[in-house]
Each structure stands twice: as C-alpha cells, then as structure tokens.
Amino acid sequence: MNNSGSNRDAIYLALMTIPAGKVITYGQLAALAGLPGAARLAGTVLCGLPENTALPWHRVVNAQGKISMPEGSPGHKEQRHRLEAEGVKFNNQKISLRIYGYNN
Template sequence: MTEISNAHKIWLAVQQIPAGRVATYGQVADLAGLPGAARLVGNTMHKLPEGSQLPWHRVVNAQGKLSLPEGSAGYREQKLRLESEGIVFKGPRIPLVDYRWLL
C-alpha cells in the first residue's frame, strides 16, 4: 500500500472546499487527518506549483483574514477571487459565521 504524502492529503482537503465558502488552515489540517498542523497547511499552500488549479484562495486564517501581505499582488488576487464567488469582506476580515465551510 502506498502512503499518501501530507502535502497530497492537504491538497485533497483544499480541493473539497466549495465555491463561496472558506476554510481555515486548522480546518484543512483536521480534514487532512493532520490535527494541529495548521502551520504545515500554510507552508504547503505557499509551495503550490505555479498554475495550480487548486482553490487555494478559499483558505484563510482563524480570524477570517487573508494571510498574504496586504497590498501584495497575491493578496489582491485572493481577495478578488473570493469576492467573485460572492464572499463579502467586513474590513480586512471575512465573517466566518457567514462563509466558513462547516465540516
């Protein structure tokens, strides 16, 4: 039997997040069977291959904020992608009570 790498487990979890919803790094870690590994999720997402079709933009921090530096090209891209899916920001945050994907 072949063991699936942690990165692959994380990617499979992220792939399940539906449009118009977000998940926190901790939720993704739990779904991937890696409880307590939110930082690993962040590091893995940071290393996604160029041109990946994974919905990386749907992963946010526990406060509902984007983790990329505000004002960066990546931040703007993530925010635009989320807004195009109907997610409304309240200041720099996404109200998780409204948009968090419930597992």
C-alpha cells in the same frame, strides 16, 4: 519513514473539497486532511503550490478570517479578487467565518 508527500497529498485532497463561496482556516484544512494541529504545515504546503495550480488555495484564510498575505501584495489582491468573484463579502479586511466558513 517520511510522510511529507502523503501529508501534502492529504492537504491537496482536503482543499479540493472546499466549495466555491466558502472559506476554511489553515487549522481546519489540516484537521480535514487528518492532520489536526498542523496549521503551519498546511500553510507551508499552500506556499509551495505552483503558480498556475487549479487547486482553490484562495479559499484558505487565517483563524481571524483574514487573508494571510500582506495587504496590498499581488497575492493578497488575487486572493481577495477570487473570493469576491465567488460571492464572499469582506467587512473591513475580515470575512465572517460564521457566514462563509466551510463546515464539512
């Protein structure tokens, strides 16, 4: 039995619960989706999102509170812009997970 579609849907549903101005790590997103230990799967699912998605993909960061895309890349710039527009502050290239982390 292949659960890839249901796992993807679970990640999408979890992602929709992250409020504006908050961030979540890939591992936390996977756990919220009922898939503990599946941080890489969460990342893979987010990489496969269509370009015009309404899902708040930009609210997912790595465990260090950093944007995972290469600094200076279009995706990195877009994610940072979206987060800053929601009031998330960066200190150097990091976001304080203590301040901005989503704790459901």
